[in-house]
Amino acid sequence: MAAAVSESSFDVWLSAKLSKLNIDQEVFGSYITGILETDDSSHEDKTEDLVSFFSEITEDGVEDTCREIISKWNETQKEKEVEAEKLKAEEKAANDQAVANLMEKHATSIVKKELSNEERQRKAALLKQYGDVSEEEESDDNGDGNDVGAFPNQDSSLFKNTNKTDVTSKERAKRDKAKQDHEKKKERDKLQREKDKQKALDRKEKEKKRTQKQERRR
Known part of the structure; x- marks a missing residue:
């Protein structure tokens, strides 16, 4: 698209230039452009061909006209190259940005997946651990325990x-209960021993x- 704009600009300029020289642009414009577009021709060859062409149709300022045409042609070619480089740079920047966005999206997806897996593992471990404790509490306290499902929105670390x-x-x-039970048992054993001792004394006294x-x- 940039090349088309540059060529159109040169064609407009060439048409105006040939009109000043009283040369039919529709007849000779494409021929002049063809000489300039020849890639395998050197600057000197193009100049020589243009001088030869204009010498056949006019005698006024042929060399100056050819130099001006070539200069304008080179100027438009540079503009085309600049536009092409600019377009290439814009396309490269767009491609680089697209790749960067894709990589960022991919990296984000991986991180989310890893976090999701880690979260599932943590929840599974939490549920298992909490489930074991709940069973133990149910055995000791006749079912007086909490279910992790009662707190679905709590943070897992808080549960942990x-x-x-x-x-x-x-x-x-x-431990405190076991200690208390042990002390109570010692007290009961002590009382029982004292009762047994008293009974033994009573029996001995009765026997006496x-x-x-x-x-x-007798």
Whole structure:
């Protein structure tokens, strides 16, 4: 598209130039452009061909006219090259941005997937750990426990910390209860021994009295 604009600009200029020289642009314009577009011709060859052409149809300022035409042609070619480079740079920037966006999207997708997998693993571990504790609480407290499902919107790390605290408190309570039970058992055993001792003394006293009574009867 940039090349078409440059060529159109040169064609407009050439048409105006030939009109000033009283030369039919429709007849000779394409011929002049054909000479200039010849890639395998050097600057000197193009100049020579143009001078030869104009010498046949006019005698006024032929060399100056040819130099001006070639200069204008070279100028438009440079403009075409600049436009082409600009377009190429814009296309490259657009492609680079598209690639960068694609890579960022891909990287984001991978990170989300990894986080999702990690979150699922953490939740699974939490559910398993919390499930084990719930079963233990149900066994010890006749079903008095909490289900993790009752807190679906809580952060898993909070569950984990809360669960750890609950487990620690439960273990401490178990130890305290076991200690209390042990002390109660010791107290009961002590009382029982004292009762047994008193019973033994009572039996001994009764036996003594019975023996004394029998002796008196003799």
